[in-house]
Amino acid sequence: MSAEARVRIEDVRHRYGSVTALDGVSLDIADGELVTLLGPSGCGKTTLLRIVAGFERPVEGRVLLTGEDVTRLPAHRRATNMVFQRPTLFPHLDVFANVAFGLQVAGVARSEQRARVQEALRLVRLDGYERRRSHELSGGQMQRVALARALVNRPKVLLLDEPLSALDLKIRLEMEVELRRVHRETGATFVYVTHDQREAMALSDRIAVMNAGRIEQLGVPTEVYRRPTSVFVAQFVGDANVLPVEVVEAGAEEAVVRLGDCRHNVHCPHPARGPAWLVLRPEAVEVRAADAAAGRDDAGSLRGVVRDVAFRGTGFGCRIELPALGAQVKAEGPGAAPPFAVDDAVRVDWRPESGWLLPREGGEAAPPPIAEPDAAAAEARA
Amino acid sequence: MSGRHRSPIPGLVTLAGVLFLWLPLLVVVLFSLHETASLSFPFDGFSLRWYERVFESAEVRSAVQSSLVVATTTALTTLVLATLAAYGMSRARSRWRAPLALLFFLPITLPGLFIGVALLIAFTRTETSLSLVTVTIAHLVYVFPFFFVLARAALDRLDPALEEAAADLGANGRTVFRRVTLPQVWPVLVGAAALAFALSFDEFIITFYVVGPDPTLPLYIWSSLRKTIDPSINAISTLLLAFTVLLFVVTFALASWSERRRRGAVDPLALAGAEEAR
Numbered sequence: 001m002s003a004e005a006r007v008r009i010e011d012v013r014h015r016y017g018s019v020t021a022l023d024g025v026s027l028d029i030a031d032g033e034l035v036t037l038l039g040p041s042g043c044g045k046t047t048l049l050r051i052v053a054g055f056e057r058p059v060e061g062r063v064l065l066t067g068e069d070v071t072r073l074p075a076h077r078r079a080t081n082m083v084f085q086r087p088t089l090f091p092h093l094d095v096f097a098n099v100a101f102g103l104q105v106a107g108v109a110r111s112e113q114r115a116r117v118q119e120a121l122r123l124v125r126l127d128g129y130e131r132r133r134s135h136e137l138s139g140g141q142m143q144r145v146a147l148a149r150a151l152v153n154r155p156k157v158l159l160l161d162e163p164l165s166a167l168d169l170k171i172r173l174e175m176e177v178e179l180r181r182v183h184r185e186t187g188a189t190f191v192y193v194t195h196d197q198r199e200a201m202a203l204s205d206r207i208a209v210m211n212a213g214r215i216e217q218l219g220v221p222t223e224v225y226r227r228p229t230s231v232f233v234a235q236f237v238g239d240a241n242v243l244p245v246e247v248v249e250a251g252a253e254e255a256v257v258r259l260g261d262c263r264h265n266v267h268c269p270h271p272a273r274g275p276a277w278l279v280l281r282p283e284a285v286e287v288r289a290a291d292a293a294a295g296r297d298d299a300g301s302l303r304g305v306v307r308d309v310a311f312r313g314t315g316f317g318c319r320i321e322l323p324a325l326g327a328q329v330k331a332e333g334p335g336a337a338p339p340f341a342v343d344d345a346v347r348v349d350w351r352p353e354s355g356w357l358l359p360r361e362g363g364e365a366a367p368p369p370i371a372e373p374d375a376a377a378a379e380a381r382a
Numbered sequence: 383m384s385g386r387h388r389s390p391i392p393g394l395v396t397l398a399g400v401l402f403l404w405l406p407l408l409v410v411v412l413f414s415l416h417e418t419a420s421l422s423f424p425f426d427g428f429s430l431r432w433y434e435r436v437f438e439s440a441e442v443r444s445a446v447q448s449s450l451v452v453a454t455t456t457a458l459t460t461l462v463l464a465t466l467a468a469y470g471m472s473r474a475r476s477r478w479r480a481p482l483a484l485l486f487f488l489p490i491t492l493p494g495l496f497i498g499v500a501l502l503i504a505f506t507r508t509e510t511s512l513s514l515v516t517v518t519i520a521h522l523v524y525v526f527p528f529f530f531v532l533a534r535a536a537l538d539r540l541d542p543a544l545e546e547a548a549a550d551l552g553a554n555g556r557t558v559f560r561r562v563t564l565p566q567v568w569p570v571l572v573g574a575a576a577l578a579f580a581l582s583f584d585e586f587i588i589t590f591y592v593v594g595p596d597p598t599l600p601l602y603i604w605s606s607l608r609k610t611i612d613p614s615i616n617a618i619s620t621l622l623l624a625f626t627v628l629l630f631v632v633t634f635a636l637a638s639w640s641e642r643r644r645r646g647a648v649d650p651l652a653l654a655g656a657e658e659a660r
Contacts, residue, residue, distance in 0.1 A: 074549070076549045084546075090562055
């Protein structure tokens with residue numbers, strides 16, 4: 001990262017009444033980066049974005065844009081622009097006037113306004129729509145106009161507050177492709193807020209997973225997915241089996257864990273001996289028929305019974321009960337036909353490199369549930 | 383449906399109600415066009431002579447002029463003051479917002495008699511001589527809550543996210559109001575100003591207490607009725623009726639046009655999609 005971050009958030013704290021919305025958040029965002037703030041509702045991600053935009057003033061901490069402290073600057077004097085969750089096009093203006101709004105307010109010459117609006121509309125593939133009103137546009141088109149209206153001002157950072165959450169799934173997927181392209185073509189810095197982990201992984205250079213007003217983990221999507229630093233991150237980002245195990249041998253690269261009556265290797269540097277959580281992604285769980293394994297070494301696999309099979313389009317998902325652990329695991333794999341039937345006896349296995357270990361305090365047997373959306377925080381903000 | 387017996391009574395009651403409301407007005411309109419000075423049937427034919435007499439009368443002209451000056455001043459002053467009050471109220475975050483809004487709105491329930499007497503006492507105590515100025519002040523007190531309620535409703539319906547978006551694009555408070563808020567609510571505000579004008583133009587009770595040497599039109603009509611029953615009163619009343627109805631039509635048309643425009647601004651299909659996505 002360069003010495004001077006494009007956006008620097010320094011130990012920001014914020015409260016709504018007695019509800020803590022942000023509990024000490026620090027984050028540096030580099031030039032041209034697309035960073036996603038990902039978390040459940042009420043985790044503080046939107047509050048953080050609004051603090052960067054200038055709609056809220058943090059109780060403590062600082063916000064710097066290209067080295068300049070803007071914590072006390074109101075929204076209209078900051079070089080940030082925002083795409084909102086709901087379409088916020090001005091209904092009394094057409095597409096051209098909407099996109100030109102920021103340039104007009106800034107007193108940009110008319111000829112330059114026209115050129116830059118045309119360029120912005122071309123960027124979002126809406127050239128020719130200048131004279132339309134917002135009610136003549138689809139939801140996806142409205143958000144593309146909102147994107148052009150923000151980018152035309154060449155902001156130091158573009159803020160996106162769940163811009164796709166009000167759209168249909170199909171249009172959402174198309175818009176993801178568009179956003180990636182716009183990000184590539186403009187080279188602008190994006191801060192993107194979402195509660196959709198799939199969207200975050202698809203779009204981001206880096207993801208900041210937030211929970212209860214803090215950043216739980218910051219990293220590139222593959223790292224966050226494969227090497228989560230907490231059970232919360234493991235469960236919130238993607239689907240995960242989180243199983244209680246005991247680390248019996250710990251090495252520099254690899255550990256041996258015991259779960260139920262079986263011992264298994266896991267690639268994970270320097271885990272602590274004793275209780276731990278084993279994180280297994282469903283696609284990493286290998287399932288085979290119990291009798292096909294006859295004669296093979298079953299020491300590293302677990303006996304299980306299929307409880308549910310569901311077709312997923314790209315393959316099949318199963319739920320398998322493991323009597324030795326008293327838990328169920330989710331498994332997923334490609335295939336044209338259902339690999340198993342309900343009540344089949346199976347053996348469950350995984351490769352050492354596809355598991356991951358996290359510390360487990362005391363003797364908890366089940367992973368903590370993902371926190372319910374904090375209704376109080378959401379209300380306090382409204 | 384055919385052959386089903388329907389009672390004629392609801393229809394007759396409705397007709398009687400409509401006649402009760404409109405017949406007196408129609409009689410006034412009819413006799414304003416009467417050939418003779420008689421105010422009773424039989425009707426002797428049509429003429430515009432009473433209208434001519436009204437337009438020639440210096441007293442009537444002066445009363446109309448007074449009323450126009452008072453109503454215009456009242457409407458314009460209310461437009462500015464009540465719009466600012468309503469905007470402040472709808473955007474304030476203070477917890478005094480609701481009680482203050484109630485204070486602004488509550489005078490709508492006060493009897494005109496009470497307002498009239500109270501203002502007369504106030505003017506006497508402050509040794510303010512009664513004139514069209516005091517009439518205008520009284521009308522402002524009377525009309526303000528009506529305008530405030532309409533403006534507040536229109537402003538509260540606006541999406542605050544639009545103003546936030548404008549601020550985000552670099553607009554300061556004044557620019558946001560001028561370029562985003564006002565363009566969306568002006569039809570309602572103009573309509574409310576027309577209503578304020580109409581309310582002021584034919585106000586009688588409050589005016590009666592605070593009027594000076596120059597009468598407004600309603601007061602002129604009332605005083606001339608006390609002397610003799612002159613058929614030209616019918617002509618004046620008819621003109622007043624036509625003018626007031628016109629103002630209310632303008633108010634209503636602007637309000638409903640603005641409402642349609644506002645609805646059209648939100649794509650119902652996009653909203654339905656948003657609901658499904660959730």
